[in-house]
Amino acid sequence: MAILTYREAVARGIAQEMERDESVVLIGEDVAGAGGVFKTTTGLLERFGPERVIDTPISEQAILGAAMGAAMTGMRPIAEIMFSDFFAVCWDLVVNEMAKTRYMTNGQVTIPLVVKSGNGGSLRFGAQHSQSIENWAMAVPGIKVVAPSTPEDVVGLMAAAVRSDDPVLFFEHKGLYSSKGEVPDGPILDELGTAKVRRSGKDATVVALGLMVSRALAAAEQLAERGIDCEVIDMRSLVPLDAATVLESLGRTGRLFTVEENPRMLGWGAELVAIAGDDGFWDLDGPVVRITTPHIPLASADSLEDLMIPSVDRIRDEIEQAMKG
Amino acid sequence: MNLPLSNHAYGEHDLVMPPDDPTSHDDADIPLETRLRMYRMLQEMRQFEKRAYDMFMQQLVKGTTHLSLGMEAVAAGFGAAMRSDDYTFATYRGHAHTLARGVPMEGVLAELLGRANGLLGGKGGSMHLTSVEHGVMGSYAIIGAHLTIANGAAWSAQYRRSGQVAVCFFGDGTTNIGAFHEALNYAAVFRLPVVFVCENNQYMEYTAIGDITAVRRPAADRAAAYGLEPIVVDGNDADAVHLVAADALEHARSGAGPVLVEALTYRHGGHSRADPGKYKPPGELEAWLAYDPITVYRGRLERLGVAGADIDAIDAEVASAVDEATEAAKNGPLPDPQAAFTDVWADGGHTWRS
Numbered sequence: 001m002a003i004l005t006y007r008e009a010v011a012r013g014i015a016q017e018m019e020r021d022e023s024v025v026l027i028g029e030d031v032a033g034a035g036g037v038f039k040t041t042t043g044l045l046e047r048f049g050p051e052r053v054i055d056t057p058i059s060e061q062a063i064l065g066a067a068m069g070a071a072m073t074g075m076r077p078i079a080e081i082m083f084s085d086f087f088a089v090c091w092d093l094v095v096n097e098m099a100k101t102r103y104m105t106n107g108q109v110t111i112p113l114v115v116k117s118g119n120g121g122s123l124r125f126g127a128q129h130s131q132s133i134e135n136w137a138m139a140v141p142g143i144k145v146v147a148p149s150t151p152e153d154v155v156g157l158m159a160a161a162v163r164s165d166d167p168v169l170f171f172e173h174k175g176l177y178s179s180k181g182e183v184p185d186g187p188i189l190d191e192l193g194t195a196k197v198r199r200s201g202k203d204a205t206v207v208a209l210g211l212m213v214s215r216a217l218a219a220a221e222q223l224a225e226r227g228i229d230c231e232v233i234d235m236r237s238l239v240p241l242d243a244a245t246v247l248e249s250l251g252r253t254g255r256l257f258t259v260e261e262n263p264r265m266l267g268w269g270a271e272l273v274a275i276a277g278d279d280g281f282w283d284l285d286g287p288v289v290r291i292t293t294p295h296i297p298l299a300s301a302d303s304l305e306d307l308m309i310p311s312v313d314r315i316r317d318e319i320e321q322a323m324k325g
Numbered sequence: 326m327n328l329p330l331s332n333h334a335y336g337e338h339d340l341v342m343p344p345d346d347p348t349s350h351d352d353a354d355i356p357l358e359t360r361l362r363m364y365r366m367l368q369e370m371r372q373f374e375k376r377a378y379d380m381f382m383q384q385l386v387k388g389t390t391h392l393s394l395g396m397e398a399v400a401a402g403f404g405a406a407m408r409s410d411d412y413t414f415a416t417y418r419g420h421a422h423t424l425a426r427g428v429p430m431e432g433v434l435a436e437l438l439g440r441a442n443g444l445l446g447g448k449g450g451s452m453h454l455t456s457v458e459h460g461v462m463g464s465y466a467i468i469g470a471h472l473t474i475a476n477g478a479a480w481s482a483q484y485r486r487s488g489q490v491a492v493c494f495f496g497d498g499t500t501n502i503g504a505f506h507e508a509l510n511y512a513a514v515f516r517l518p519v520v521f522v523c524e525n526n527q528y529m530e531y532t533a534i535g536d537i538t539a540v541r542r543p544a545a546d547r548a549a550a551y552g553l554e555p556i557v558v559d560g561n562d563a564d565a566v567h568l569v570a571a572d573a574l575e576h577a578r579s580g581a582g583p584v585l586v587e588a589l590t591y592r593h594g595g596h597s598r599a600d601p602g603k604y605k606p607p608g609e610l611e612a613w614l615a616y617d618p619i620t621v622y623r624g625r626l627e628r629l630g631v632a633g634a635d636i637d638a639i640d641a642e643v644a645s646a647v648d649e650a651t652e653a654a655k656n657g658p659l660p661d662p663q664a665a666f667t668d669v670w671a672d673g674g675h676t677w678r679s
Binding site for chain 2: 025051054056057059061062064065066067068069070071072073074075077092093096097101102103104105106107108109110112141142164165166193239240241242243244245275
C-alpha cells in the first residue's frame with residue numbers, strides 16, 4: 001500500500017498498462033519531455049522511450065485523429081487533451097468519427113483508445129479552462145465516459161479504459177490532482193460502468209462525481225450530526241451508467257439528491273433523475289433535488305467561482321432543507 | 326472607397342483547361358498487363374457510378390450520392406500502385422476508391438440501396454464505404470478529419486514496422502480546412518508513411534476553388550509550408566497518376582516521410598445528386614469531356630496495339646458485372662430491424678445503463 005497523489009496515480013495507471021502491453025502508447029502536448037503540464041505523465045518518457053511517449057504540436061484534431069487511426073489498426077493509444085475545454089476544437093473527431101465509425105461500418109472497425117483530459121473547476125482558471133464537459137460526451141452514443149475521484153480509482157479505471165475495446169474519454173479532475181489516497185501495491189484493474197457506495201446511510205441517497213464526491217462526503221458527515229444519515233454514491237462512470245446501484249440505494253432511502261459540478265441544464269444528474277422517475281418513482285418519498293453549478297460560465301475570481309460550484313455548506317444546506325421539507 | 330471585399334473576384338478566376346496532348350505518357354514504362362488492369366478499373370468505376378446515378382433517378386438509391394465521374398484516373402492510378410495491405414482513406418466521394426481496392430460491386434451498390442447485403446449492412450451508406458479486409462479504412466463525410474486519421478494508421482504502420490502506407494484522398498475544398506494543415510504538419514514532423522492525394526476537381530461543392538483560395542494550386546502551393554515537394558499530376562491520365570503514385574508510395578514506404586500530390590482533374594457532374602452544376606462557365610465542361618480519362622486511356626491502348634475488339638470485350642464484361650451487381654443489390658433483403666441496435670459498442674450491443 002502506498003500513498004499517492006491523484007496526479008501520480010494517473011502516471012502509475014498509464015505505466016502499468018504500458019508495461020503490460022506494447023501496443024499502448026501516449027501522445028499529447030507536453031506529455032513527454034515536460035511530463036505533462038499537470039505532471040500526470042511524469043517519468044513515462046524516461047521509462048518507455050520516445051517511440052511510445054510522444055510530444056505533439058498544438059493540434060488537437062491531429063492528436064485525436066492519430067489516436068483513432070492507430071486504434072483502428074492494432075494499437076491502444078492514450079491521447080491527452082490538456083484541458084477538457086479544448087475538446088471543442090476537435091469535437092468532430094470524438095462525436096462524428098470515434099463515436100460512430102464502428103456503428104457505421106457494421107462493426108468492421110474497432111477503436112480501442114483513451115482520451116485523458118483535465119476537467120473541472122476550482123482552480124481559478126476562468127471560463128475557458130474550468131468547464132465540466134462530461135455531459136457533452138455522454139450525450140453522444142458510442143463514447144464511454146469515466147471520471148474517477150480517488151487515486152486508487154484513477155489507476156484501476158485507467159487500466160479498464162485502456163483495455164476497453166471502445167473509445168473512452170477519461171476525465172481527470174484538475175481540482176483533485178494534488179489530493180492523496182491509498183493505492184494498493186501491484187497491478188489494479190477496475191471495471192467501467194460501476195458506481196461505488198462511499199458512505200452507507202439510510203435516510204437519503206446522494207450521488208456525486210469527481211470533485212463533488214469529497215464535498216458530498218463532508219456534507220454527509222455534518223448532516224449525520226444533525227440526524228440525517230446520507231448514503232453517498234460516487235458515480236465514477238457516466239457511460240455506461242450504473243443506474244442499478246443508484247436505484248437500489250433509492251429503494252432503501254426513499255430520497256435522491258445529485259451533486260453536479262456541471263452547469264445545470266442537461267447535467268448527468270438530469271438523466272439520473274429521469275431514470276429515477278421511470279424506474280424508481282414508487283420508491284420516492286419526496287422531491288428529487290439536483291445541486292449544481294448555475295447555468296452560467298465560471299468566473300475566475302475565487303470569490304465568484306466558489307459561489308457557483310456546489311460547496312460543502314451548500315450541499316449540506318440544500319439536503320437539510322429538502323429533508324425537513 | 327474600395328473595401329477589400331469588393332476586390333474579391335467571385336467567378337472571375339482563370340479557367341483551368343485540360344492538357345492538349347493525350348499521347349504524353351504513351352511510352353511510359355508501365356507493363357501492358359497493368360495498363361489493361363487500370364483500363365478495366367476505369368470502366369468499372371464509370372459504369373458503376375452511371376448505374377448508381379440511374380438508380381438514384383429511379384429512387385432506388387436514397388439519400389445522396391457524390392459521384393467521381395471524370396475523376397476515375399486518380400483512383401485507378403493509385404489503386405494499381407498500392408500494396409494489398411496499404412490503407413485507403415477516402416471522402417464521401419469514395420465509390421471509385423473503394424472499387425479500386427477490389428471491393429465487389431454488389432456490396433457497394435447494395436449499400437447504396439440500404440440492403441442487408443450492403444458493404445455496411447445498410448448502416449453507413451454511400452458516404453461511409455469501408456472494407457477493412459480490402460484495406461479501405463473508411464470514407465469520411467466531414468472533410469478534414471480523415472487526413473488526421475490516416476496519419477494514425479501510418480503511425481501504427483511505422484510503430485509496427487509493417488511497411489504499410491496510408492493513402493488519403495480528398496478534394497480541393499479540403500485544403501482550406503484547419504485539419505488539412507494540422508495533418509500535414511503532424512505527418513511531416515513524425516515522417517509518417519502517408520501519401521496525401523488532393524483530387525483537385527476545381528470545385529468546392531458549388532464554388533470554384535479558384536474563387537475562394539489564396540493560391541492557384543490549392544494543395545501544391547501549400548506543400549512548401551510543411552517542407553514537402555509541390556507535386557502536380559495530370560489527374561485524367563491514369564498512367565501519369567500511376568507513375569507519381571508509385572514514386573510517392575516508395576518514398577513513404579522507405580521512411581522518408583509523407584508526400585502531398587495534387588491531381589488536376591474535373592468533376593463532370595455537380596457536387597452531389599442535388600446539384601446540376603449550372604455555375605460552370607461555358608466551354609469548360611466540353612473541354613474536359615474531350616479529355617475524359619477513359620477516352621484518353623482507350624486511345625492509348627489502341628496506339629499501343631491493343632485491338633478495339635479486345636477493349637470492347639472489357640467494356641462488355643464490366644457491363645455484365647454491373648448488371649449482375651444491380652440485380653443482386655435489388656434482390657437483397659432489407660436489414661433486420663435488430664441491426665439498428667448492434668455494434669454501437671465493441672461487445673456488439675448498445676447498452677448504456679444498468
